[in-house]
Structure formats: structure tokens, C-alpha cells
Amino acid sequence: MASTWLDFWQRENEFDESMSTNFNYFLERVETHIPLAKTNRVLDIGSGPGNLEDAWHDRVAEIHGLDISKRYNELARTRHVDSPNVFFHDLDPNDYLNFSPVANRQFDVIIVMSVVQYYRSIGEVEQLLQLIKRVAAPGARALVCDLMVGESFLSDVLGILKRSLLQGKLIATLKLLVRLRFSHYHTVRKENGFLVIPETEWLAMCERVGLKAQFINEPITLQQERRNLLITF
Numbered sequence: 066m067a068s069t070w071l072d073f074w075q076r077e078n079e080f081d082e083s084m085s086t087n088f089n090y091f092l093e094r095v096e097t098h099i100p101l102a103k104t105n106r107v108l109d110i111g112s113g114p115g116n117l118e119d120a121w122h123d124r125v126a127e128i129h130g131l132d133i134s135k136r137y138n139e140l141a142r143t144r145h146v147d148s149p150n151v152f153f154h155d156l157d158p159n160d161y162l163n164f165s166p167v168a169n170r171q172f173d174v175i176i177v178m179s180v181v182q183y184y185r186s187i188g189e190v191e192q193l194l195q196l197i198k199r200v201a202a203p204g205a206r207a208l209v210c211d212l213m214v215g216e217s218f219l220s221d222v223l224g225i226l227k228r229s230l231l232q233g234k235l236i237a238t239l240k241l242l243v244r245l246r247f248s249h250y251h252t253v254r255k256e257n258g259f260l261v262i263p264e265t266e267w268l269a270m271c272e273r274v275g276l277k278a279q280f281i282n283e284p285i286t287l288q289q290e291r292r293n294l295l296i297t298f
């Protein structure tokens with residue numbers, strides 16, 4: 066049966082547990098580029114199970130997560146039932162660039178972590194950049210992270226293995242890779258692939274949209290060959 070990434074994220078999947086390891090790595094590095102303040106309003110596009118909200122909810126004024134996965138949003142709402150400044154909004158999977166739940170808001174920090182590779186086209190990503198521009202407050206910073214910019218899937222996997230070895234987590238990573246090979250993930254990846262956008266195309270899109278953007282030099286996510294784009298307003 067044909068399946069898309071949109072379907073994939075609605076179901077329980079192999080990343081439910083492993084995502085937080087990757088996220089901790091990111092958390093240890095992100096504040097070099099995104100200094101946080103107690104007054105910050107944060108938008109987390111593709112918020113998943115709510116890892117960013119877990120880490121930042123008591124350090125900022127409010128956080129809004131947007132996700133196409135009702136399953137993740139329900140999980141995240143349950144986790145944050147006692148956090149009055151945390152909100153999770155459902156995006157329509159068939160209209161995921163409709164940001165009406167946050168259309169009248171402004172944000173000081175916007176994070177898009179490991180999400181755009183599941184978009185359907187570059188045109189949609191350019192629309193995402195326009196939406197980010199629309200909701201960014203003066204002085205805001207947006208970080209679009211974990212971007213696949215041209216390396217092959219194999220080099221992505223080799224990068225993960227190398228990093229896991231250095232962190233003493235090689236066995237756990239190998240187990241995850243084997244599970245993935247025989248899972249729904251493998252089928253969905255084969256059928257849909259990932260959206261890969263070269264760095265030059267990212268920068269050209271930002272210029273067309275009128276955004277001041279640059280790639281961060283050092284890796285800030287576990288997949289070291291993936292790139293991270295910082296946009297300043």
C-alpha cells in the first residue's frame with residue numbers, strides 16, 4: 066500500500082524514542098546561535114513529541130508547537146498539561162502551510178528542526194520561508210536545522226555511525242538502523258525519498274524572499290553532514 070511521510074508521522078514509529086538523543090545534542094549547541102530570554106515567544110514548526118517545549122518551557126514567555134501529527138500533538142499536550150505557556154496546534158496534513166493557528170502572533174525565536182526533508186517540494190519550502198518572515202518579530206532569529214543539502218543517504222548513515230562510535234552509542238545506533246531497515250520507515254523512504262535542497266538553492270530562496278540568512282559553520286545536530294540555516298530579522 067502506498068504511504069507518504071504524512072502517514073508515517075501519524076503512526077508509532079522507530080524515532081519516538083531515538084529522537085530525544087539527537088535533540089539533546091542539538092540543545093547543547095543551539096544557544097550559541099539563539100540566545101534565550103525570559104520574554105521570548107517561541108515557534109516550533111514540526112514540534113513532534115515536544116522535546117523543545119520540555120527543555121525551554123520555563124525559560125521563555127511562551128512556546129507554540131505546530132505539527133501535522135495529531136498523535137505527537139496529543140502526546141505533547143499530555144506532557145504539558147501543567148504548562149500554561151505551552152501550546153500545540155494541529156496543522157492540516159493536506160494544507161500544512163496554513164499557519165492560521167498562529168497567524169496573528171509574532172515570535173522572537175523560530176525553530177524548524179529536522180522537518181523540511183519531509184516536505185513535498187522546494188516551492189513549499191519557499192512558502193515556509195515566507196510564513197516565517199510573516200510571523201517573525203523585529204530582531205527575531207529563526208533556525209532551520211538538520212537540512213539535507215546533497216549528501217547521499219549512505220553518507221548520512223556513515224556520519225551517524227561515526228558520531229555514535231565517538232559517543233559510545235554505536236550498538237544502540239546499529240540496533241536502530243536494523244530496526245529501520247525492516248520497518249515502515251524503509252518502505253516510506255523508498256517510495257518518497259527525502260527532499261534534498263542544495264545550499265546554493267537555500268540561499269537563493271532566502272534572497273528571493275528577502276531574508277538575511279547564513280549557514281552555521283559547525284554542526285549542531287548529530288548528523289554532522291546536515292546543515293543549519295540561521296535567519297536574522
Ligand SMILES: C[S@@+](CC[C@H](N)C(=O)[O-])C[C@H]1O[C@@H](n2cnc3c(N)ncnc32)[C@H](O)[C@@H]1O
Pocket residue numbers: 070074075080084088110111112113114115116117131132133134137156161177178179180183184
Ligand atoms: C524528525 S521529527 C522532528 C520533531 C522535532 N522537531 C524534534 O526535533 O524533536 C519530524 C517532525 O516533523 C513533523 N512534520 C513532518 N512534515 C511536516 C509538515 N509538513 N509540517 C509540519 N510538521 C511536519 C512530523 O510529524 C514530526 O513530528
